[in-house]
Amino acid sequence: MGEPRHAAETMIEVEDLQLRYADERVLDGLSLRVPRGGSLAIIGPSGCGKSSLLCILAGLIQPTGGRVRIGGEPVERPRPDVALILQETGLLPWKTVWQNATLGLPLRQAGVLKRVKRALRDLGLEGLERRYPAQLSGGEKKRVSLARALAQDARVLLMDEPLAALDALTKEHTQNLVLKLWKRHGFTLVLVTHDIEEAVFLGQRIAVLSPRPARLVALVENPGVGTEDYRQSEAFFAKVREVRALLQLQEPPLVPRLRAPSK
Numbered sequence: 001m002g003e004p005r006h007a008a009e010t011m012i013e014v015e016d017l018q019l020r021y022a023d024e025r026v027l028d029g030l031s032l033r034v035p036r037g038g039s040l041a042i043i044g045p046s047g048c049g050k051s052s053l054l055c056i057l058a059g060l061i062q063p064t065g066g067r068v069r070i071g072g073e074p075v076e077r078p079r080p081d082v083a084l085i086l087q088e089t090g091l092l093p094w095k096t097v098w099q100n101a102t103l104g105l106p107l108r109q110a111g112v113l114k115r116v117k118r119a120l121r122d123l124g125l126e127g128l129e130r131r132y133p134a135q136l137s138g139g140e141k142k143r144v145s146l147a148r149a150l151a152q153d154a155r156v157l158l159m160d161e162p163l164a165a166l167d168a169l170t171k172e173h174t175q176n177l178v179l180k181l182w183k184r185h186g187f188t189l190v191l192v193t194h195d196i197e198e199a200v201f202l203g204q205r206i207a208v209l210s211p212r213p214a215r216l217v218a219l220v221e222n223p224g225v226g227t228e229d230y231r232q233s234e235a236f237f238a239k240v241r242e243v244r245a246l247l248q249l250q251e252p253p254l255v256p257r258l259r260a261p262s263k
């Protein structure tokens, strides 16, 4: 209502974000925008604050400064239109695939049951509904957590290293699946990853972060995402090299600099 048009096109808006844990600065003035239906990959050194950033976007922790808006609304608590897939899959081991995929969903509400069934079918999990996580492969577990996010029908999907533990082939297959689902469902995707090729395959923009406290050191435009055979193309490899070079600039020295002992 009465909002300027450009604001309506932005789904996620992060402005001058600050986060401290006790006296440790984790995020230092981070600003980012993701357009509605767009995808952003976030890559940066271990411990720089990527998971913390996703938790802020998911409304699970409050920043110590700055602003976060999703769909024009300040993020103050977890919301059903924002789904988070954690670094670990986040499945409950004592619940079945079906119970995990429907966790917290209003199953009696019109359309919800159909959505869950469709998500399980799309992710190739049909027939596995009664199994427990311990009876699934790593890739299947990741797909259950994806199914849960899809069934939630979220407008924003936040993924924290969701595919890290998978073998190369399963990982590629699951990345293809994520791309297909993103194209089909039109959600806004934010993906945190250590994997440069994954970032280039899925992120229309790639945010490269500095070591802690995380600052944005580069925002790489990656318009090839979703084009036919992108993974095989020269443009893809060029982008991988570009991001790798930016990351190498961020690497901390192998031997940490000695600090004066604090008194």
Ligand SMILES: Nc1ncnc2c1ncn2[C@@H]1O[C@H](COP(=O)(O)OP(=O)(O)OP(=O)(O)O)[C@@H](O)[C@H]1O
Residues within 6 Å of the ligand: 021, 022, 024, 026, 045, 046, 047, 048, 049, 050, 051, 052, 053, 212
């Ligand atoms: N609840 C907490 N209290 C205090 N410090 C924390 C807390 N959670 C995270 N940290 C610290 O904040 C920093 C950023 O953590 P975060 O998990 O966001 O990093 P990350 O970039 O996701 O790392 P990785 O790539 O290894 O997953 C780390 O130094 C971590 O030890």
Ligand SMILES: [Mg+2]
Residues within 6 Å of the ligand: 050, 051, 052, 087, 160
């Ligand atoms: Mg993390």
